[in-house]
Amino acid sequence: MSVDDRKLDVLRAIVEDYVATQEPVGSKALADRHQLGVSPATIRNDMAALEDDGYIAQPHTSAGRVPTDKGYRLFVDRLSTVKPLSPPERRAIQTFLDGAVDLDDVVSRTVRLLAQLTRQAAVVQYPSLSRSTVRHVELVMLAPARVLVVLITDTGRVEQRVVELPTDADDVLVGELRARINALVVGQDFANVESRVTELPDRFGPEDRATVAAVTATLLATLIERHEERVAVAGTANLARYGQEFDHELEPLLSALEEQVVLLRLLGEATSPATFRVRIGSENAPSGLSATSVVTTGYGPGELALASMGVVGPTRMDYPGTIAAVGAVARYVSKILSAH
Amino acid sequence: MSVDDRKLDVLRAIVEDYVATQEPVGSKALADRHQLGVSPATIRNDMAALEDDGYIAQPHTSAGRVPTDKGYRLFVDRLSTVKPLSPPERRAIQTFLDGAVDLDDVVSRTVRLLAQLTRQAAVVQYPSLSRSTVRHVELVMLAPARVLVVLITDTGRVEQRVVELPTDADDVLVGELRARINALVVGQDFANVESRVTELPDRFGPEDRATVAAVTATLLATLIERHEERVAVAGTANLARYGQEFDHELEPLLSALEEQVVLLRLLGEATSPATFRVRIGSENAPSGLSATSVVTTGYGPGELALASMGVVGPTRMDYPGTIAAVGAVARYVSKILSAH
DNA sequence: ATTGGCACTTCGAAGGGTCGAGTGCCAGTG
DNA sequence: CACTGGCACTCGACCCTTCGAAGTGCCAAT
Numbered sequence: 001m002s003v004d005d006r007k008l009d010v011l012r013a014i015v016e017d018y019v020a021t022q023e024p025v026g027s028k029a030l031a032d033r034h035q036l037g038v039s040p041a042t043i044r045n046d047m048a049a050l051e052d053d054g055y056i057a058q059p060h061t062s063a064g065r066v067p068t069d070k071g072y073r074l075f076v077d078r079l080s081t082v083k084p085l086s087p088p089e090r091r092a093i094q095t096f097l098d099g100a101v102d103l104d105d106v107v108s109r110t111v112r113l114l115a116q117l118t119r120q121a122a123v124v125q126y127p128s129l130s131r132s133t134v135r136h137v138e139l140v141m142l143a144p145a146r147v148l149v150v151l152i153t154d155t156g157r158v159e160q161r162v163v164e165l166p167t168d169a170d171d172v173l174v175g176e177l178r179a180r181i182n183a184l185v186v187g188q189d190f191a192n193v194e195s196r197v198t199e200l201p202d203r204f205g206p207e208d209r210a211t212v213a214a215v216t217a218t219l220l221a222t223l224i225e226r227h228e229e230r231v232a233v234a235g236t237a238n239l240a241r242y243g244q245e246f247d248h249e250l251e252p253l254l255s256a257l258e259e260q261v262v263l264l265r266l267l268g269e270a271t272s273p274a275t276f277r278v279r280i281g282s283e284n285a286p287s288g289l290s291a292t293s294v295v296t297t298g299y300g301p302g303e304l305a306l307a308s309m310g311v312v313g314p315t316r317m318d319y320p321g322t323i324a325a326v327g328a329v330a331r332y333v334s335k336i337l338s339a340h
Numbered sequence: 341m342s343v344d345d346r347k348l349d350v351l352r353a354i355v356e357d358y359v360a361t362q363e364p365v366g367s368k369a370l371a372d373r374h375q376l377g378v379s380p381a382t383i384r385n386d387m388a389a390l391e392d393d394g395y396i397a398q399p400h401t402s403a404g405r406v407p408t409d410k411g412y413r414l415f416v417d418r419l420s421t422v423k424p425l426s427p428p429e430r431r432a433i434q435t436f437l438d439g440a441v442d443l444d445d446v447v448s449r450t451v452r453l454l455a456q457l458t459r460q461a462a463v464v465q466y467p468s469l470s471r472s473t474v475r476h477v478e479l480v481m482l483a484p485a486r487v488l489v490v491l492i493t494d495t496g497r498v499e500q501r502v503v504e505l506p507t508d509a510d511d512v513l514v515g516e517l518r519a520r521i522n523a524l525v526v527g528q529d530f531a532n533v534e535s536r537v538t539e540l541p542d543r544f545g546p547e548d549r550a551t552v553a554a555v556t557a558t559l560l561a562t563l564i565e566r567h568e569e570r571v572a573v574a575g576t577a578n579l580a581r582y583g584q585e586f587d588h589e590l591e592p593l594l595s596a597l598e599e600q601v602v603l604l605r606l607l608g609e610a611t612s613p614a615t616f617r618v619r620i621g622s623e624n625a626p627s628g629l630s631a632t633s634v635v636t637t638g639y640g641p642g643e644l645a646l647a648s649m650g651v652v653g654p655t656r657m658d659y660p661g662t663i664a665a666v667g668a669v670a671r672y673v674s675k676i677l678s679a680h
Numbered sequence: 681a682t683t684g685g686c687a688c689t690t691c692g693a694a695g696g697g698t699c700g701a702g703t704g705c706c707a708g709t710g
Numbered sequence: 711c712a713c714t715g716g717c718a719c720t721c722g723a724c725c726c727t728t729c730g731a732a733g734t735g736c737c738a739a740t
Contacts, residue, residue, distance in 0.1 A: 026733050041683055044734070062690045062733050102500055136480045140492055150490060150498060152480055158490060160442055160498045236576060237594035250590070254577035366702050379714050384703070402702050402721045 009036060010046045011055055012079045015067050019316050024064030069281035069315065072293070076278050076319050083320040085328050089117060093332050100336070103127070103157050107232050110309065110333050115235025117325040120313035121257060123296075125267050126230045127157065127306040127337065134185045134193060137219065139178045144168040149218050163218040166210040173208055177215060190223050229307070231263045242314045249291065256288035257312065267308035271298045273334055276323055281315045291315065295322050299330040301338035309333070347386045349376060351395055352419045354387075355407050359656050364404030409621035409655065412633070416618050416659050423660040425668050429457065433672050440676070443467070443497050447572050450649065450673050455575025457665040460653035461597060463636075465607050466570045467497065467646040467677065474525045474533060477559065479518045484508035489558050503558040506550040513548055517555060530563050569647070571603045582654045589631065596628035597652065607648035611638045613674055616663055621655045631655065635662050639670040641678035649673070 013034045017025040027040040027047060036043065047065055050056045055071035058064070067075065085093075096113050100106040107124050114122035132153040140148040145168050151159040180203070184196045197219065201212040236257055240250060256262045265287065271277055279294045293315045298305025309330055311322055353374045357365040367380040367387060376383065387405055390396045395411035398404070407415065425433075436453050440446040447464050454462035478490040485508050491499040520543070524536045537559065541552040576597055580590060596602045605627065611617055619634045633655045638645025649670055651662055 024733090028733075039683055040733095041685095042681080045682085048735080058734085060690060062688085062731095064733065102502065135482065135488075138478045138480075138490065140476045140478075142475065148475075148492060150478065150492070152488060152490070152500075158498055158500045160492075162442065234598060237591050237598060240580075240591040240594050251577050251580040254580050258574060258577060364702090368702075378712095380702095381714055381716090382712080385713085388704075398703085400721060402700095402719085404702065 006036070006038070007046045007050060008074075008079060009034075010043060011050055011067070011071060012075060014047075014050075014056060014065055015071065015075045015079070018067055019318055022316060024059055024066050026064035029064070067316075069283065072280045072315060072319070073283075076280070080320045080323075082324050082327070083318075085324055089325070090328065092117070093329055097329075097332055097336060106333065106336060108234075110329060111232040111234040114309065114311055114326065114329050115238060117329070118311045118313065118317075118322050119235075119238050119241075120311050120317065120322070121233065121235040121239050122309070122311050123257075123263055123267060124232045124309040125264070125307040126232070127300060132157070132306075133187055133189050136186060137178070137181050139174050139181075139215065141169070141171065141174055144170075147174060147215060149215060149222065151219065151222055159222050161218050161222050163214050165214055167207075169208075169211050173211065177204075177212060181216070181219070193223055194220055229260075229264060231260055231267070233257055233263070239313070252288040253292065262287050262289075266294055266312070267296055267310060269308075271296070271308070272303065272305055273298050273300065273330060274327070276327065277310075278319065278323070293317055293319075295319070295326050297326050297330045299334045299337075301334055306337070346376065346378070347390060348414075348419060349374075350383060350386045351390055351407070351411060352415060354390075354396060354405055355411065355415045355419070358407055359658055362656060364399055364406050366404035369404070407656075409623065412620045412655055412659070413623075416620070420660045420663075422664050422667070423658075425664055429665070430668065432457075433669055437669075437672055437676060446673065446676060448574075450669060451572040451574040454649065454651055454666065454669050455578060457669070458651045458653065458657075458662050459575075459578050459581075460651050460657065460662070461573065461575040461579050462649070462651050463597075463603055463607060464572045464649040465604070465647040466572070467640060472497070472646075473527055473529050476526060477518065477521050479514050479521075479555065481509070481511065481514055484510075487514060487555060489555060489562065491559065491562055499562050501558050501562050503554050505554055507547075509548075509551050513551065517544075517552060521556070521559070533563055534560055569600075569604060571600055571607070573597055573603065579653070592628040593632065602627050602629075606634055606652070607636055607650060609648075611636070611645065611648070612643065613638050613640065613645055613670060614667070616667065617650075618659065618663070633657055633659075635659070635666050637666050637670045639674045639677075641674055646677070 010030065013030050013036065014025050017029065017033060027043040030036065030043050031038070031040045047056065050071070051058070051065065054068060055074060056065040057068050059066060093113060097106070097109055100109050103126075107126055111122045111124040114124070134151065135154045136152040138150040138152070140150065142148050142162065145165040147163045147165060147169070149161045149163055151161075153159075180200060181197065184200065185193050188196060197216045200216055201209040204212050236254060239253060266279075266284070266289065268277065274297075276295060276297045279296075281293060282290050284290050284292065284294060289312065291314070292312050294310055294312050295317075296308050296310030298308050300306030309326065311317075311326055313322065350370065353370050353376065354365050357369065357373060367383040370376065370383050371378070371380045387396065390411070391398070391405065394408060395414060396405040397408050399406060433453060437446070437449055440449050443466075447466055451462045451464040454464070472493040474491065475494045476492040478492070480488040480490065482488050482502065485505045487503045487505060487509065489501045489503055493499075520540060521537065524540065525533050528536060537556045540556055541549040544552050576594060579593060606619075606624070606629070608617065615637065617634075617636045619636075621633060622630050624630050624632065624634060629652065631654070632652050634650055634652050635657075636648050636650030638648050640646030649666065651666055653662065
């Protein structure tokens with residue numbers, strides 16, 4: 001075993017011990033707890049080298065070492081092996097998610113499950129509309145000049161919007177419009193809907209065109225605006241348990257977790273399922289999450305991901321365990337979504 | 341002015357100063373900051389009496405006094421006058437809520453607004469279904485043996501559920517069923533729906549009865565299950581700012597705020613609009629919120645409340661200001677809901 | 681290259697002294 | 711009889727010092 005290999009072993013050991021104990025780890029403790037086959041003095045030399053390279057740091061002169069963000073990065077990229085979930089955990093995922101009744105329920109159960117499994121905060125993005133297709137458009141007259149537009153997607157999602165009409169309409173017109181719209185857009189990708197309905201008003205008599213235009217405009221607005229996605233969060237209380245570790249700065253962290261925009265950036269582009277993105281500490285700056293690490297993955301039926309889910313925790317999280325949990329949940333949710 | 345009146349004045353002054361400074365208040369400070377017209381020594385006597393009666397307490401022998409839960413209770417019930425909102429605040433409420441596009445949006449804006457106005461955590465219950473009436477029921481075939489049931493209420497809320505049919509159905513049957521169901525239940529109160537649809541399967545041919553029964557059962561399940569209401573929360577980060585005041589016990593508090601059940605109990609029975617419920621400290625036990633106070637009120641169009649909204653903060657909150665803010669927001673949301 | 685030994689640094693806990701805020705009580709006063 | 715000024719007392723906050731434990735870096739030895 002070459003010297004460099006042993007230095008990596010030392011780094012791995014430091015990360016594992018520090019994650020477990022949350023205390024700076026010294027050379028003696030390392031020699032005792034791990035079979036490195038060398039004396040504390042040798043380990044000290046390696047530690048000094050690791051510190052020169054920026055992988056570890058000491059809080060103060062006579063303390064043990066703590067991994068830096070760079071050290072965690074190396075650990076995650078090269079030193080960790082994914083920890084398989086225990087059978088009880090697998091069972092828990094199944095029984096918990098199988099009870100879901102609709103898409104909202106799937107998401108809300110997923111986010112709570114993730115938070116519970118990882119004992120950290122979980123974030124789940126609702127399946128993206130932009131890659132969905134239209135299953136059905138329903139128009140409901142609420143009043144002579146007010147119509148409710150309901151959009152149903154193939155992922156089982158339902159969006160709604162009220163339209164105020166410029167003039168009163170009747171059931172006949174609305175029925176006709178409903179039929180025509182559905183004929184045009186059912187089965188279509190969201191991206192195609194716009195081009196397909198633009199000419200629709202012209203197919204109606206002059207007196208109805210404004211009404212039809214109002215409805216189609218709202219339909220398009222629903223498609224686009226909801227592209228600004230929704231996100232579910234759970235388990236923020238778990239972060240409070242780590243409390244002190246965030247420099248007593250829990251508040252900006254909680255604020256960040258309440259902001260859609262920040263969360264969406266956090267989840268970022270959905271990676272394909274079965275691959276992960278791990279952002280560590282300062283890699284998250286300047287989002288108010290620079291003291292945390294984020295593990296995300298994409299999910300969705302089939303190969304390409306509809307959306308992302310992930311977990312937010314202290315940089316000293318159990319990366320292998322967290323990655324395993326996120327992966328297992330994402331796989332199971334993807335399976336459920338395919339079934340629908 | 342009788343002695344008892346002055347003691348109440350002293351209590352009021354203690355509450356106000358303590359809320360403002362977050363530090364135990366002593367007799368000298370009281371005499372300086374308020375025009376009580378008596379010397380510190382006299383105030384001390386009154387304070388001793390107030391302490392005997394359990395309205396205030398000292399953290400330790402040589403510290404100033406702090407209001408007890410009982411003291412806050414008396415303050416809220418008898419000593420405080422509602423503080424009107426500033427014009428900018430009123431304007432903020434209007435501009436912020438007027439932009440809402442649908443019911444979900446109204447609720448989410450409301451909860452964020454409340455959190456921001458009071459700088460505490462806000463909780464808003466979705467308008468209750470049990471007092472709603474049915475506007476429309478839509479059935480959409482997703483697959484030969486799978487139908488999406490969409491329920492639209494007069495409050496603009498949309499509920500959805502997928503039904504697996506025992507046998508394949510066709511468009512004709514579904515269309516027929518849609519028409520019959522709507523004929524029976526549109527305009528009906530939720531409570532009446534069950535009796536109106538029970539006999540529906542018998543009106544169909546024997547081969548279709550199981551299918552019809554499956555759909556009506558799901559419809560009823562949607563009505564009932566969603567009676568288990570949804571709740572929106574925002575502003576938990578604000579509680580972190582008060583951090584230390586909760587005995588460093590932020591975690592159970594955040595946990596409680598993530599649990600639907602706890603929140604629903606918290607909001608309790610919707611009081612009629614324009615009346616408030618204030619629960620102080622230990623009055624919330626044993627819900628994990630015994631270190632907090634909760635101000636709630638009902639809201640909804642017309643006289644009777646559809647649901648509740650409220651604010652959760654430290655017992656040392658600014659009660660008059662909080663009550664005013666909750667009231668103003670509830671009134672404005674009620675107005676918006678009436679308009680729809 | 682590795683190791684045992686050793687001097688050195690630093691933190692944190694423990695102990696002790698001082699200070700100030702605030703109290704309770706009491707005797708005195710209009 | 712209610713109020714007031716005075717006074718002794720208590721207790722936490724703060725500061726300082728001391729001391730031990732933990733852990734390091736370096737060096738000479740193998």
